[in-house]
Ligand SMILES: Nc1ncnc2c1ncn2[C@@H]1O[C@H](COP(=O)(O)OP(=O)(O)OP(=O)(O)O)[C@@H](O)[C@H]1O
């Protein structure tokens with residue numbers, strides 16, 4: 001397919017100008033022309049040229065006025081002014097009003113081409129810069145570990161020390177303390193940063209699928225294996241693999257994992273060929289691994305191998321001094337994300353948040369701030385905190401939204417009510433157990449896996 005040519009629109013009442021430029025540059029560029037300002041403006045909005053060459057002196061609408069109109073459009077086009085003799089004052093004025101360049105008439109086509117290339121190149125660089133800036137902005141939101149408390153400063157120091165090494169890092173901490181952010185930072189601060197970051201949640205993938213997911217499989221290895229598929233370890237080649245909830249890895253897989261850690265090689269399920277990978281392994285867990293060792297649900301040799309460096313992330317209530325910073329950070333994040341005007345929090349709200357115990361850690365705080373921004377109401381914080389202290393009752397099996405009232409479908413009505421009740425109960429159980437999901441699952445008498453599934457489904461804590 002032929003590449004689309006760069007479009008250049010010439011707005012000049014003198015037909016010779018566009019004729020000469022078309023002759024000289026028509027092979028390289030797509031040259032369009034308009035005979036006056038009005039027609040020119042219509043063509044700018046219709047054809048979206050990459051560049052406009054605009055005559056200063058024209059009957060009807062003057063060049064400067066056309067320039068102003070182009071520059072006030074949503075996505076302004078770059079403009080080069082064409083000026084005759086004795087128009088120095090207008091040239092200066094047009095540059096002030098946003099023109100990129102000017103060319104004196106009569107001109108040499110070669111000279112025009114050089115100016116065109118210069119402006120297009122500058123524009124390309126500008127767009128690239130804008131793109132990089134926006135990338136940086138989103139990245140810094142997601143990869144910034146906020147906190148100046150002694151505990152956090154120490155964590156940051158260790159991250160910087162070990163990020164660019166091959167040491168296996170084990171990140172420990174309760175749910176919502178920032179384990180995943182730390183894992184991503186270890187990757188982005190290492191020489192592997194341009195390689196992939198592959199996350200595997202060992203608790204969320206059913207046991208019988210986990211091996212195939214991690215190591216891949218050969219065609220025909222089991223029913224349903226219609227074609228060979230590489231696993232996450234292979235995908236993480238030249239990058240980092242993040243094994244989340246490592247404490248939930250089934251025993252039978254732990255020996256295979258150990259082998260990867262020792263030799264950086266393994267076989268796909270049903271395979272006979274040894275596959276080598278070059279990947280950095282980072283693990284995280286919120287489980288009590290010492291207890292798991294005692295209960296023999298985790299292999300001792302694996303535990304020591306994973307444990308080359310351990311980062312223990314502190315509970316949010318152990319670093320309350322970071323709360324105002326985090327509040328500020330999340331407010332900035334969500335006001336920007338939702339395109340709303342930033343409003344500073346009241347000191348009463350910050351104080352309230354600083355004194356709360358945060359069973360769901362930073363994730364729970366982020367969630368509350370998000371709701372404050374979405375609903376533009378700081379009382380959200382108060383409500384959640386009250387609910388946690390048990391002052392508010394959970395919604396009963398009643399219909400609670402206006403749209404539900406319209407529906408008489410028994411299935412629909414009961415369905416929504418059950419979902420609301422389920423969500424409320426799960427939230428209460430999580431609150432009660434300080435977001436220990438294993439204990440919460442026991443309390444609710446459901447399996448750990450189905451609890452994880454429901455937390456995700458109802459976006460609890462998201
Ligand atoms: N120190 C921090 N600075 C900024 N944001 C943070 C910090 N800690 C956590 N967050 C935010 O809180 C949320 C939860 O963090 P993260 O997913 O890393 O927790 P986690 O420890 O992996 O939890 P889980 O065990 O439940 O998976 C994320 O949105 C993350 O961006």
Ligand SMILES: [Mg+2]
Pocket residue numbers: 179180244
């Ligand atoms: Mg996590």
